[in-house]
Amino acid sequence: MKKIFEIPLYPYARSADQDAPAPVRHKVVVVGAGPIGLAAGIDLAQQGIEVLILDDNDKVSFGSRAVCYAKRPLEILDRLGCGKRMVEKGVEWNVGKVFFDDRLVYEFNLLPEEGHQFPAFINLQQYYFEEYMVDRIRELQKEGAPIEIRGRNKVAAVADHGDHVAIEVDTPEGPYNLTADWLIACDGANSSIRSMMGLDFVGRVFEDNFLISDIIMEADFPTERWFWFDPPFNRGQSALLHKQPDNVWRIDLQLGWDIDKEREKRPENVIPRLKAMLGEDVEFELEWISIYTFQCRRMEKFRHGRVIFAGDAAHQVSPFGARGANSGLQDTDNLCWKLKLVMDGKAPESLLDSYDFERIHGADENILNSTRSTDFITPKSEISRIFRDAVLDLSEHFEFARPMVNSGRLSVPCTYDGSPLNSADALLGGPARTRPGSPCPDAPLGDEFLLPKLGGRFTLLTIDADAPDVIEEDGIEVTRLALSVKDDPTLALKERYLGDAESAVYLIRPDQHVAARRPSFDENIFRAAIRRATGKE
Amino acid sequence: MAELNLQPNIDDPDGFYAELLAAHEGLEKVESDALNARLVLVLANHIGDRHVLRQALAAAALKKED
Ligand SMILES: Cc1cc2nc3c(=O)[nH]c(=O)nc-3n(C[C@H](O)[C@H](O)[C@H](O)COP(=O)(O)OP(=O)(O)OC[C@H]3O[C@@H](n4cnc5c(N)ncnc54)[C@H](O)[C@@H]3O)c2cc1C
Numbered sequence: 001m002k003k004i005f006e007i008p009l010y011p012y013a014r015s016a017d018q019d020a021p022a023p024v025r026h027k028v029v030v031v032g033a034g035p036i037g038l039a040a041g042i043d044l045a046q047q048g049i050e051v052l053i054l055d056d057n058d059k060v061s062f063g064s065r066a067v068c069y070a071k072r073p074l075e076i077l078d079r080l081g082c083g084k085r086m087v088e089k090g091v092e093w094n095v096g097k098v099f100f101d102d103r104l105v106y107e108f109n110l111l112p113e114e115g116h117q118f119p120a121f122i123n124l125q126q127y128y129f130e131e132y133m134v135d136r137i138r139e140l141q142k143e144g145a146p147i148e149i150r151g152r153n154k155v156a157a158v159a160d161h162g163d164h165v166a167i168e169v170d171t172p173e174g175p176y177n178l179t180a181d182w183l184i185a186c187d188g189a190n191s192s193i194r195s196m197m198g199l200d201f202v203g204r205v206f207e208d209n210f211l212i213s214d215i216i217m218e219a220d221f222p223t224e225r226w227f228w229f230d231p232p233f234n235r236g237q238s239a240l241l242h243k244q245p246d247n248v249w250r251i252d253l254q255l256g257w258d259i260d261k262e263r264e265k266r267p268e269n270v271i272p273r274l275k276a277m278l279g280e281d282v283e284f285e286l287e288w289i290s291i292y293t294f295q296c297r298r299m300e301k302f303r304h305g306r307v308i309f310a311g312d313a314a315h316q317v318s319p320f321g322a323r324g325a326n327s328g329l330q331d332t333d334n335l336c337w338k339l340k341l342v343m344d345g346k347a348p349e350s351l352l353d354s355y356d357f358e359r360i361h362g363a364d365e366n367i368l369n370s371t372r373s374t375d376f377i378t379p380k381s382e383i384s385r386i387f388r389d390a391v392l393d394l395s396e397h398f399e400f401a402r403p404m405v406n407s408g409r410l411s412v413p414c415t416y417d418g419s420p421l422n423s424a425d426a427l428l429g430g431p432a433r434t435r436p437g438s439p440c441p442d443a444p445l446g447d448e449f450l451l452p453k454l455g456g457r458f459t460l461l462t463i464d465a466d467a468p469d470v471i472e473e474d475g476i477e478v479t480r481l482a483l484s485v486k487d488d489p490t491l492a493l494k495e496r497y498l499g500d501a502e503s504a505v506y507l508i509r510p511d512q513h514v515a516a517r518r519p520s521f522d523e524n525i526f527r528a529a530i531r532r533a534t535g536k537e
Numbered sequence: 538m539a540e541l542n543l544q545p546n547i548d549d550p551d552g553f554y555a556e557l558l559a560a561h562e563g564l565e566k567v568e569s570d571a572l573n574a575r576l577v578l579v580l581a582n583h584i585g586d587r588h589v590l591r592q593a594l595a596a597a598a599l600k601k602e603d
Contacts, residue, residue, distance in 0.1 A: 386571060400582040404578075
């Protein structure tokens with residue numbers, strides 16, 4: 001049977017654009033049909049914006065690549081119409097074990113907070129993740145949404161002409177030209193658009209190689225994340241075992257710097273390594289083998305006129321912490337509503353600069369976390385190894401050392417503190433986690449949940465406070481969601497949104513981040529907050 | 538804010554010094570290095586205060602604090 005990643009899901013087909021006498025103009029062209037490009041396409045199409053996705057390939061991700069998806073991206077994907085299917089297929093996990101040498105030093109439970117629609121994490125192969133998004137695009141097309149995806153359409157040249165972007169595309173039948181109002185570059189870590197435009201991508205390369213194997217095995221290991229520091233089967237290095245759906249297991253083995261990659265990738269060299277880890281008699285089949293060198297770097301700016309970078313094209317992190325795809329999805333979540341307002345003439349183009357501010361903040365946070373994890377996992381000097389081992393030895397005996405063990409700080413969304421779109425926090429006693437700039441935490445409302453009710457538009461969330469049902473400020477319509485602490489007997493809503501306050505009014509952006517909050521409604525203040533949140537103040 | 542104490546603060550300094558050396562007695566260099574690292578971490582956790590820890594790092598480097 002063929003694997004899903006071996007089947008062309010969007011095979012090349014000649015488009016009328018290739019026979020047009022002059023380059024056809026599109027509203028938005030997205031380059032790259034990885035997770036981020038697909039998310040951008042779906043988001044824009046759901047908002048009624050005509051969008052064309054071009055990819056130089058015609059299949060989903062070869063091999064599993066990203067496997068670990070966090071709550072916030074799943075909430076975003078739910079809004080995009082594919083989150084629930086991913087959770088159904090995915091494997092949920094909460095327990096992690098840390099081994100040092102030949103012993104278990106400690107065990108943690110993510111203990112996910114109650115009252116959220118989505119789990120803290122699921123594991124799912126990237127190829128399924130992308131397949132479900134392609135299915136979603138097909139569904140949108142059936143509903144008549146203006147979205148198209150063209151396989152084996154490789155972008156060969158891009159030029160920003162100030163009021164449009166000119167694009168040259170290579171296909172199996174030769175090149176053709178297009179123009180677009182906007183171009184979103186989601187063409188991955190080796191972004192050719194970035195190089196064509198001569199843009200920098202600076203950061204740090206970690207002098208290390210990791211052998212990534214996906215194997216199929218019937219094993220009775222529990223659904224947990226197991227991480228080894230310096231195990232007997234991979235001396236001086238680290239190892240990771242993690243479960244995916246369909247009995248596929250992800251195994252990462254650190255190999256060090258001075259290796260022959262081609263040799264190490266051969267099955268006759270991989271199999272003995274895996275047997276040393278899993279035991280001689282364990283039966284398994286190799287699904288995908290790859291060797292990676294990790295980098296932490298980002299572009300200096302993500303927006304370059306009408307060309308906007310997102311996902312790995314804009315920033316790259318080491319996989320420890322699962323922050324690549326997870327953070328890329330937050331890029332497009334941040335960008336698409338802003339682009340929609342600018343395209344509709346309801347916000348100034350400068351609103352897009354807040355995408356730079358906010359997502360560079362996010363990228364820096366991810367790079368910092370992922371760099372620190374990598375430094376712990378792969379100590380770069382004798383003394384850093386001595387301290388690392390000291391932390392691990394102590395963690396076996398004393399609780400205080402456990403928070404210092406860093407086998408990857410798992411992806412959490414960032415709070416846009418200091419963003420130009422935030423209004424000052426005016427809710428005395430309000431919880432810190434919902435201060436302006438924060439992503440809204442979910443909360444249960446009887447049989448339902450809060451986040452789906454916020455949806456993808458500006459919302460005035462009132463909790464035991466009065467406000468008009470709708471306010472319109474300079475083309476931006478804000479609808480009220482009226483709640484009471486009584487709507488949630490578990491009191492999660494109160495704890496997450498009121499804290500010590502008696503009542504609250506929140507202005508929430510389409511990407512479900514808080515723009516402003518106060519104890520009660522005040523028309524002038526909220527009108528100003530709406531203007532601010534749309535780049536007009 | 539608490540400040541790092543750089544004045545004599547240990548009763549019987551000779552006794553403490555002897556215990557410190559005794560803890561390392563008979564250890565190989567690698568074992569001693571590991572013990573020292575664990576000791577630093579245990580003490581640092583006990584202090585907890587990041588400001589004091591930063592002052593301690595600066596003091597140990599024999600450089601003036603910024
Ligand atoms: C081993 C490994 C494990 C990982 N684990 C995790 C994890 O657990 N969680 C997580 O969140 N992330 C993880 N990641 C990171 C994750 O895979 C990436 O962050 C994610 O794939 C980035 O998505 P993207 O859409 O930006 O780019 P990509 O997935 O790289 O997609 C780019 C697309 O652009 C296309 N393209 C490139 N150039 C052109 C061109 N000129 N014209 C047209 N199309 C073009 C490519 O064909 C490709 O389809 C992992 C990565 C690796 C390697």
